Amino acid sequence: MSLQVSDLRVYYRSLAGDVQALDGATFSIADKEIMGLAGESGCGKSTLGNSLIRLDGRMKYVAGSVTLDGNKLPIWDQKGMNEFRFRDVSVIPQYAMSAMNPTRKIGKMTGELLESRGESYQDIKPELLRRLDLVGLSQDVLNRYPIELSGGMKQRMVMVISTLLNPSLLIADEITSALDVSTQRAVAETLVSFRDHGFVKSMMVITHDLSILYQTADSILVMYAGKLAEKAPTATIIDKPRHPYTKMLISSLPEVGIRYANKKLAGIPGSPPALLNPPAGCRFRARCPLAFEKCVEEPPFVQIAPDHSVACWKVPGSNA
């Protein structure tokens, strides 16, 4: 087991009270696994990703533990995490386009970054050049400024920098959302090749786009309103989902080949609850066609089959 997260709770401070953006997440990622984290905006997926590497000022650690390769990560401790960042946990941020320092040439910036970790740029440079080659960037990008690169190139450059020290866990937050379809595919395939080359041990790919996850991830974790809804291998989530939210979400996605004239898709009525004072019980209750009396109690996130966990009272096996 590479990463184990148990009952992690991270809230946002606000004047009106705590926003319960991540409320009790328990899951694990195995070695060599690419786990996709999917959900709508505001469901807490980025909060989960960020909390594994850096809690910003508004975020408040409430409870839970994170263990990576047997070491407990002190995620509540900004300074204590420094020893793990970049080496053990690394991140490709949501806006990689603006993640690089615009006033430095890329090579110099990479050097400064490595020195801040106590590594020598000269020692690592041969490996850096090899990896640039692998993602299809020429060596002279190191002598250029970020503004001279296109969006897809910047994205790949940030991917190379983030994984230079072979972190155990890589968090990729919405890295394909801002790209064109053809670039999107190249970036997603690069991500998988990083795992195959052993640059990173395991990966958490955060996106709202389930079809990208179908192409890249080994397993998918679906979140809804700060809670985990369902986790299973990719094929199971896409073809045999059990949670009503996952089912409705997947059946609402238009695909190439589906035409309005032949098959009318339906959305999910309503909108997710506010997380400031979320309703007790199942948070999907108000929009769920299957909801019944028991849903006022919170459904546990339980395993119903090997590698398949669901939080829903209506799924047989979760009444235990």
Next chain:
Amino acid sequence: MLSLNRVSKFYKVGTFGGKEMAAVRDVSFDVKEGEVVSLIGESGSGKTTIGKMVLKLIEISRGSIVCDGTDVAAIHGAEVKAYYRHVQGVFQDPFSSYNPIFKADRVFGMIRSEFFPGVPNSEWDAKVDAALRSVSLDPGQVLNKYPHQLSGGQLQRLLVARALLLELKILVADEIISMLDASTRIDVLNLLAELKGRGMGILFITHDLSLGNYISEKTVILRRGAVVEMGATDKVFGNPTHPYTKVLISSVPQLHKKWAEVEAEIQARGGDDAGTCLYHRFYRPTELSGDSTEDRPAMIKVEDDHYVGCFELGQGICKV
């Protein structure tokens, strides 16, 4: 009803505007009553520029846009207002389309003062009510609210309702659902399909091929400002002829087919000419002398209601 005839748009770039950059080149297509035409292209392909020219927000450099016999470039003053009675647009970001200081339903009030100053209150309220219901919004839920109190999907539907207050014939929908969540975007898409059923012509601008495929009768694929392929949606998607279209379609992440499978399918169908577009199979490069695009046919017909064009000889995807 709406017809574009060899429309081009040039922007002056460089010091003192010494150079010209073509954002749109020789684009011709029609939007008929009750028809959705999707304009698909990656960023920088000129799709939004075309939408803006149709809405008379920017000038047309060359060619003409004719709507119901009116030449859009030639109208002034009161004629423009009359034109906007029939042609309206809805844009990408619902949150910045509204003034956050005023209530969201102010957009209806502005339509009233501009176009219907003499309508009595009761009649106007009934009109607004009907428009809201036809976009499946509950008037009680959305009227008298500020933009931040409504969801993205609700705001976007309000903008469509605003357009419906007029005697709308053409709706330009520029990326109207790309900022919405997966569970609500399909509702807005279905709404467009219903409007089409009432005889409205819709120019649906998107970068997402699966959305275009779902809703439209006709597809126009743009690359660097020029049309590379257009025709009936099932023909363009079922039998892509230009190499660029093939690349696009094989890059779309699908839910039940891996990238490699889609690529193999297209390869199997395309045979050995995967790198050459049909435009150049019909018009050999030797016949197309010089750089001038004036004497070349813009599009050639490959089958009924399916055309292909290419202006990218030697500098892009098409290899001749």
